[in-house]
Amino acid sequence: MVTEQPFLETDRLLLRPFSLSDAPIVQKLVGDEAIAATTLNIPHPYEDGMADEWIGSHQEGFEKGEAVIFAITLRDGNALIGAIGLEINQQHERAELGYWIGKPYWSKGYCTEAAEAVVRFGFDKYKMLRIHAAHFSNNKASGRVMEKIGMKHEGRLRNHIKKWGRFEDLEVYGILREEFKGA
Numbered sequence: 001m002v003t004e005q006p007f008l009e010t011d012r013l014l015l016r017p018f019s020l021s022d023a024p025i026v027q028k029l030v031g032d033e034a035i036a037a038t039t040l041n042i043p044h045p046y047e048d049g050m051a052d053e054w055i056g057s058h059q060e061g062f063e064k065g066e067a068v069i070f071a072i073t074l075r076d077g078n079a080l081i082g083a084i085g086l087e088i089n090q091q092h093e094r095a096e097l098g099y100w101i102g103k104p105y106w107s108k109g110y111c112t113e114a115a116e117a118v119v120r121f122g123f124d125k126y127k128m129l130r131i132h133a134a135h136f137s138n139n140k141a142s143g144r145v146m147e148k149i150g151m152k153h154e155g156r157l158r159n160h161i162k163k164w165g166r167f168e169d170l171e172v173y174g175i176l177r178e179e180f181k182g183a
Contacts, residue, residue, distance in 0.1 A: 005062050006125075008070065008117045015070035015084065015114060018058055022071055023051035025080045029102035038139045039100055040161060065090055068121075072101070072114045081105040084114045086122050086131070093129040095122045099145075106141070112148045119149055123177045130176050136161065137169035146173040150181055 008015040018026075027046055029035065036044035043050070061067035069085035082101035089095065097119060101111045122128045133151065135142035147153070151173035159167035 005068060005070075006121075008121055009075070010113045010117050012075055013110060013113055013117070014073045014075050014078070015117060016073060017062075018055045018069065018071045018083070020052060020055055022080055023055055026051035026055065026083070029080070029082070030100065032103050034103050035100055037163075038136060038142065039098075040163065042100065068118075068126075070114070070118065072099075072110065074110075081110060082114070084111075084118050086118060086126070086128075088122075088126060088128070090126075093127065095126065095128045095131050097122075097131055097133040111142075111145045115145055116149045119175065119180060123180055128177065130174055132172065132174035134170045134172045136163070137171055143171055143173070149175070150179060151175045152179075 005017045027048070027050065030042050030051070031044075031046040033044050036042045036046065058067070058069045061069070065088060067085060067087050069083060071080055072082040072084055073080050082099060082105065084097070084099035086095040086097055097115060099111055099115060119131050122131050132154075133146050135146070137156065143153075152175065154172045154174050157170040157172060160170040161168045
């Protein structure tokens, strides 16, 4: 079991634990309606104090072995550009991958780079058998990230999520440890 949340490095990114000093940037990035529209649990408007509360919950989830959440930062300049993490189910040896990237950083490959590192971390350090993820059907970019890291499309859950008064289909992806190219 991992006892202290590590830092993960990729060619262009440093994935690190969030600190409360990140709250203003988090609020600015996820305050964009385009971010909230593509995620289940980010409300819009994103009110003052929500980022502090969210960041404040990370350590307890990590200590319980239930979640690990990383700030995605650029190695060159340390700009905070998003978040990525795993919700861990130890009993069933699986985890759910979730992420968001600030709109100014879309379409640059950062999410794919971070996702590959976090999935590798889940398989190597947490010994997960399976990691899965899902996206709204209208968020094709998120599906491309999942495919690029080797996840397989496992199905569509029709009208599965109600977001802002509208039902959304959910596309479900998964990858097993032995399928991951980094395993």
